[in-house]
Amino acid sequence: MSEYFLSLKGICKRFPGVSALTDVSLDIKNGEIHALCGENGAGKSTFIKILTGVYQSNDGEMLCEGKVVRFNNTQESFSLGITAIYQELSILPNLTVAENIFLGRELRIPGFGLLDYRKMNHLAKTALLELGIDIDVTKTASEYTMGYQQMIEIARALIANVKLIIMDEPTSSLSGREVDVLLKNIHKLKEKGIAVIYISHRLEEVLAIADRITVIRDGCKIGTMERSEADEEKIIRLMVGRTLEEKFPRHQAQKGDIALRVRNLNQRGRLNDISFDLHKGEVIGFAGLVGAGRTELARAVFGADKIDSGIIEIFGKQVKINSPKDAIHHGMAFLTEDRKGQGLILMHDIIVNSTLTGLKKFCKFGYFIDQKMVVAEVDEMMRELQIHPAIPKMTTRLLSGGNQQKVVIAKWLCSKAKIFIFDEPTRGIDVGAKVEVYNLINRLVNEGAAVIVISSELPEVMGISDRILVMNSGKITGEFSCLEVTPEEILKAATGGINHEYKHA
Amino acid sequence: MNTSTPEVQGHGGTQKTQFRQLIKKMGSLIGLIGLSLVLTFASPYFLTMDNIMNVARQSAINSLIAIGMLLAILTAGIDLSVGSILALSTVMMGIVVVKMGMSPIIGVGVCLGIGILLGWLNGMMLTKMSLPHPFISTLGTMNVARGLALIVTAASPISNFPTSIQFLGAAFIGPIPVSFILVLVVYAAFHVFLNYTTVGRYIYAVGGNPEATRLSGISIDKVLIIVYAISGLMAALGGLVLVGRVNSAYPLAGLGYEFDAIAACIIGGASFMGGEGTVWGTLIGSMIMAVLRNGLNLLSVSAEMQTVAIGIVIILAVYIDVLRHKAAARVKA
Ligand SMILES: Nc1ncnc2c1ncn2[C@@H]1O[C@H](COP(=O)(O)OP(=O)(O)OP(=O)(O)O)[C@@H](O)[C@H]1O
Numbered sequence: 001m002s003e004y005f006l007s008l009k010g011i012c013k014r015f016p017g018v019s020a021l022t023d024v025s026l027d028i029k030n031g032e033i034h035a036l037c038g039e040n041g042a043g044k045s046t047f048i049k050i051l052t053g054v055y056q057s058n059d060g061e062m063l064c065e066g067k068v069v070r071f072n073n074t075q076e077s078f079s080l081g082i083t084a085i086y087q088e089l090s091i092l093p094n095l096t097v098a099e100n101i102f103l104g105r106e107l108r109i110p111g112f113g114l115l116d117y118r119k120m121n122h123l124a125k126t127a128l129l130e131l132g133i134d135i136d137v138t139k140t141a142s143e144y145t146m147g148y149q150q151m152i153e154i155a156r157a158l159i160a161n162v163k164l165i166i167m168d169e170p171t172s173s174l175s176g177r178e179v180d181v182l183l184k185n186i187h188k189l190k191e192k193g194i195a196v197i198y199i200s201h202r203l204e205e206v207l208a209i210a211d212r213i214t215v216i217r218d219g220c221k222i223g224t225m226e227r228s229e230a231d232e233e234k235i236i237r238l239m240v241g242r243t244l245e246e247k248f249p250r251h252q253a254q255k256g257d258i259a260l261r262v263r264n265l266n267q268r269g270r271l272n273d274i275s276f277d278l279h280k281g282e283v284i285g286f287a288g289l290v291g292a293g294r295t296e297l298a299r300a301v302f303g304a305d306k307i308d309s310g311i312i313e314i315f316g317k318q319v320k321i322n323s324p325k326d327a328i329h330h331g332m333a334f335l336t337e338d339r340k341g342q343g344l345i346l347m348h349d350i351i352v353n354s355t356l357t358g359l360k361k362f363c364k365f366g367y368f369i370d371q372k373m374v375v376a377e378v379d380e381m382m383r384e385l386q387i388h389p390a391i392p393k394m395t396t397r398l399l400s401g402g403n404q405q406k407v408v409i410a411k412w413l414c415s416k417a418k419i420f421i422f423d424e425p426t427r428g429i430d431v432g433a434k435v436e437v438y439n440l441i442n443r444l445v446n447e448g449a450a451v452i453v454i455s456s457e458l459p460e461v462m463g464i465s466d467r468i469l470v471m472n473s474g475k476i477t478g479e480f481s482c483l484e485v486t487p488e489e490i491l492k493a494a495t496g497g498i499n500h501e502y503k504h505a
Numbered sequence: 506m507n508t509s510t511p512e513v514q515g516h517g518g519t520q521k522t523q524f525r526q527l528i529k530k531m532g533s534l535i536g537l538i539g540l541s542l543v544l545t546f547a548s549p550y551f552l553t554m555d556n557i558m559n560v561a562r563q564s565a566i567n568s569l570i571a572i573g574m575l576l577a578i579l580t581a582g583i584d585l586s587v588g589s590i591l592a593l594s595t596v597m598m599g600i601v602v603v604k605m606g607m608s609p610i611i612g613v614g615v616c617l618g619i620g621i622l623l624g625w626l627n628g629m630m631l632t633k634m635s636l637p638h639p640f641i642s643t644l645g646t647m648n649v650a651r652g653l654a655l656i657v658t659a660a661s662p663i664s665n666f667p668t669s670i671q672f673l674g675a676a677f678i679g680p681i682p683v684s685f686i687l688v689l690v691v692y693a694a695f696h697v698f699l700n701y702t703t704v705g706r707y708i709y710a711v712g713g714n715p716e717a718t719r720l721s722g723i724s725i726d727k728v729l730i731i732v733y734a735i736s737g738l739m740a741a742l743g744g745l746v747l748v749g750r751v752n753s754a755y756p757l758a759g760l761g762y763e764f765d766a767i768a769a770c771i772i773g774g775a776s777f778m779g780g781e782g783t784v785w786g787t788l789i790g791s792m793i794m795a796v797l798r799n800g801l802n803l804l805s806v807s808a809e810m811q812t813v814a815i816g817i818v819i820i821l822a823v824y825i826d827v828l829r830h831k832a833a834a835r836v837k838a
Pocket residue numbers: 015016018019020038039040041042043044045046047388389398399400401402403428430514834
């Protein structure tokens with residue numbers, strides 16, 4: 001057996017008008033953890049889709065355990081032991097955990113042909129225990145959090161005896177503790193001789209687990225290095241072709257009047273007596289574990305969900321917000337965390353998506369849209385946010401994850417709001433573009449806007465907010481000034497003072 | 506901008522991709538031309554002025570109803586009540602004008618008004634009563650309106666309309682039927698409405714992703730109510746043309762018209778999943794159906810066989826569309 005499980009030589013992939021990959025060669029050793037880094041749209045996801053047979057390369061050769069292979073679909077790659085876990089999990093929420101794990105490979109009682117639930121449940125349980133997860137495999141998958149569902153997918157791969165697991169941004173919707181568990185389990189996979197390709201924009205994770213790191217820029221491989229040769233600065237330099245000056249730039253605005261005042265907000269079972277003030281020229285960061293109620297709070301304030309009681313004042317005036325429409329009318333903007341489900345209309349193009357909320361302002365005679373104005377504004381926004389490729393009529397489904405996020409941001413910039421709520425604004429965005437987003441938030445604040453940032457990345461919350469509010473189980477459990485807080489204090493408030501075990505909500 | 510063809514992939518790229526895009530946009534038009542060519546060879550009468558105008562006239566009613574249906578389909582909905590709305594609105598016009606002797610203007614107002622009202626009710630039931638799918642609200646209205654049409658007429662037709670009411674359905678300007686001119690004007694208006702007004706864009710947005718649309722501050726309920734009201738209005742307008750053509754309003758008019766309208770939209774490239782479909786595609790879809798019926802008539806194919814043929818065409822048209830989408834999803838440039 002050769003040292004390499006998989007060898008790719010000169011892989012090219014062209015989409016009409018875009019060359020996503022040019023002459024990429026890469027070897028994956030048996031049982032290594034190989035990280036892929038690159039900016040948004042660099043071609044990482046396209047690369048792994050070729051590995052798994054979702055796309056076929058235009059050029060190049062792929063060797064699996066020494067033999068030339070070509071995958072026409074994911075079944076073919078799977079049969080050779082290659083599987084991918086995507087950011088959008090492919091768990092069926094209405095099936096049980098065990099059923100999910102054995103989906104497509106159900107065990108039957110010999111001679112009868114009926115499903116052997118006892119055996120499947122037992123093996124599923126064993127596989128999960130191996131990952132250090134002790135859950136009831138007969139419950140439906142929907143009862144478990146994203147972190148658990150991901151473990152269920154890994155267990156599914158284990159049961160199938162795969163040799164290579166590809167993870168495309170697996171941690172972008174996990175809480176800190178869930179990330180730790182995942183990283184630990186990736187090590188376990190390695191010990192079993194399973195190779196892992198790991199894609200993430202969080203370089204600290206990459207540096208923590210990778211054996212080797214490959215950097216891709218504009219569809220070309222820049223280089224592969226051993227972990228020992230790599231550090232964060234070097235990876236960033238290779239990724240973006242320059243060094244980053246400042247990771248967390250700060251705004252210059254002075255704190256002004258109260259823009260948003262929330263008092264005693266309640267929503268049964270989800271929000272408990274929430275009160276806070278947000279000033280003009282201020283950024284408040286909301287920290288907390290996934291499921292702490294931050295998104296619920298944002299949705300409630302924005303009128304996306306009904307509240308049971310509570311008062312909301314905007315610029316000193318009490319307002320009734322019954323729908324997002326009311327909220328926008330009062331100058332609010334809400335960037336949702338789930339860009340595919342709630343942010344974008346994937347089948348429509350960049351123009352449509354980025355002008356959806358602000359469409360009224362392009363109208364002549366009250367109703368008719370001035371296309372020239374729309375196109376000019378969209379062009380401007382695409383330049384400002386560095387959306388790539390800068391093709392206004394590109395269907396947003398075809399954009400890379402990070403660029404989709406930028407389109408959602410564009411949508412809210414276009415709406416001329418005064419109070420912005422950003423829910424995980426940099427999810428899936430590369431390091432360079434993150435700084436662009438921070439600059440953008442700062443610009444809004446400098447121009448007098450008030451901003452709330454919800455983020456599960458502690459360094460980010462601490463780096464860009466003036467004040468940090470911590471939530472836990474639907475309550476605000478801590479308030480800190482960014483100047484004097486430590487990560488430990490925030491974590492303590494987020495877990496209610498107790499060191500919670502990794503448990504599901 | 507024309508987002509009604511959202512799948513833009515080769516962006517001024519190579520000539521090959523531009524050509525491919527053109528084919529994609531023109532898919533159903535090429536179908537229509539191909540069909541016409543075949544019929545031209547098969548029947549010498551097909552390409553005469555008389556026959557073409559005949560087709561134009563015959564397609565008018567379905568075209569008018571289909572454009573209303575398109576709005577519902579764009580929002581990932583459906584309107585099953587159009588045939589019944591057509592019947593009820595026209596027999597009410599008959600009662601007002603013929604039986605009660607009121608002015609034709611009032612009659613037309615009653616006809617269109619009932620169309621809008623029933624459509625509006627469809628929308629209200631869907632949104633305010635939160636019925637789970639427009640299939641249900643419009644299925645209900647379909648039965649109620651048909652039943653009422655039979656009751657108010659005691660199941661017998663109403664004839665002898667004044668010529669002013671027959672104008673839309675029966676008159677010609679030169680060789681061109683007024684009904685076809687009406688179709689062109691209406692379609693041009695819908696093109697502008699869907700592409701260049703906020704409500705039009707919101708209709709596409711609602712069908713594409715209702716949750717994202719709602720969170721963008723758009724009242725989905727309002728959009729849906731407008732959509733079904735317009736669909737009702739177009740059904741009544743189709744009825745007005747029908748009354749003109751046959752000089753009679755009858756309670757069983759428009760039976761099954763909803764399916765022709767749906768077929769026109771689908772053949773024209775609209776997606777049942779919502780968010781995709783164009784005004785001109787729908788017109789071509791409606792023309793394909795009319796040309797097909799006309800051609801089969803010219804070739805003296807029996808009515809029964811014609812029904813079979815239409816069924817096959819619907820399935821083929823959608824299948825070709827599916828293939829095109831598949832090809833787009835796994836481009837091997
Ligand atoms: N089906 C497609 N048709 C046309 N272009 C595509 C298609 N899929 C991807 N692309 C383009 O290929 C390029 C690479 O995209 P890819 O998704 O691989 O990037 P990525 O490195 O995963 O970025 P991110 O970090 O943002 O997820 C992008 O410019 C993208 O717009």
